[in-house]
Amino acid sequence: MPAQSRSAWPRSDAAGLTFRAAGEADIPFLSRLYASTRVDELALTDWSEAQKAAFLDMQFQAQHGHYHKYYPQADWLVIQHAGQDIGRLYIERWPSQHRIIDIALLPAHRRKGYGRALLRDLIDEGLLAGKSMSIHVEKNNPARRLYLDLGFVVVEDKGVYDLMACAPAGNP
Numbered sequence: 001m002p003a004q005s006r007s008a009w010p011r012s013d014a015a016g017l018t019f020r021a022a023g024e025a026d027i028p029f030l031s032r033l034y035a036s037t038r039v040d041e042l043a044l045t046d047w048s049e050a051q052k053a054a055f056l057d058m059q060f061q062a063q064h065g066h067y068h069k070y071y072p073q074a075d076w077l078v079i080q081h082a083g084q085d086i087g088r089l090y091i092e093r094w095p096s097q098h099r100i101i102d103i104a105l106l107p108a109h110r111r112k113g114y115g116r117a118l119l120r121d122l123i124d125e126g127l128l129a130g131k132s133m134s135i136h137v138e139k140n141n142p143a144r145r146l147y148l149d150l151g152f153v154v155v156e157d158k159g160v161y162d163l164m165a166c167a168p169a170g171n172p
Contacts, residue, residue, distance in 0.1 A: 008125065011117035015081075022076040022088065027064075029078070029085050034060040037104050071101050079118070081109065089118065097165070098126045100135040115143065119150055123166050132167040 012019075022030065035056045042052050067074070071092045079087035087105035091098060100122065105115060126133040135152070137144050138161055147164050156163040 009118070009121040012114075012121050015114050015117040017114060017118060018080045019077045019089065020080065022078045026078055026085070030064070030088060031057065031060045033088055033104055033106060034063065036107055039107075067101055071099070074101055079105065079114070081114065086114070091122070093129075093131075097132045097134055098122065098129070100133065103135070116146060116150070119146070123150060126166070127168045130168055132165045134163060134165040136161040137164050 009017075035053075038056060038059070042056070045052070047055070067090060071090070074090050074092040077089045077091075078085050079089055086109040087103070089103050090101035092101060093099075103115065103118070123133050133152075134155070135147070136158060137147055137152075147166075150166065152164040152166045154162045155165045
């Protein structure tokens with residue numbers, strides 16, 4: 001669960017978002033959510049639906065394993081709205097910074113202000129702790145505009161991804 005109480009995330013609370021720890025029973029939802037983030041790029045292939053499903057399952061399993069291996073102390077959260085699972089937030093709080101490992105919402109819940117509210121709360125949490133908030137963002141991710149609008153800047157080019165950070169005043 002978040003290190004801060006729910007009241008410490010006022011914008012998320014006002015948007016009706018709640019959070020719960022993700023568990024093994026959430027794997028089918030998390031896999032479906034992951035697949036929803038890859039629809040556009042797979043639309044460019046001539047693969048059958050079965051091939052796409054197999055590829056997405058393989059990629060989800062690889063990502064899931066990578067995240068758990070390299071971010072062992074992270075909070076693995078399912079985002080809910082009105083009691084319905086709508087997304088995921090994975091975040092690890094290091095001594096030097098807070099890293100958003102992944103944030104994703106189902107397509108029907110995008111562009112409704114939920115992501116903006118949650119990101120502003122996360123930025124505020126980091127600022128209160130005197131830490132920067134960072135995230136890897138694919139260069140072609142439409143949410144990139146939101147990150148820039150919220151004060152994130154590119155701090156490192158990682159090829160397909162950019163490492164973006166939003167630092168407290170006076171910190172790099």
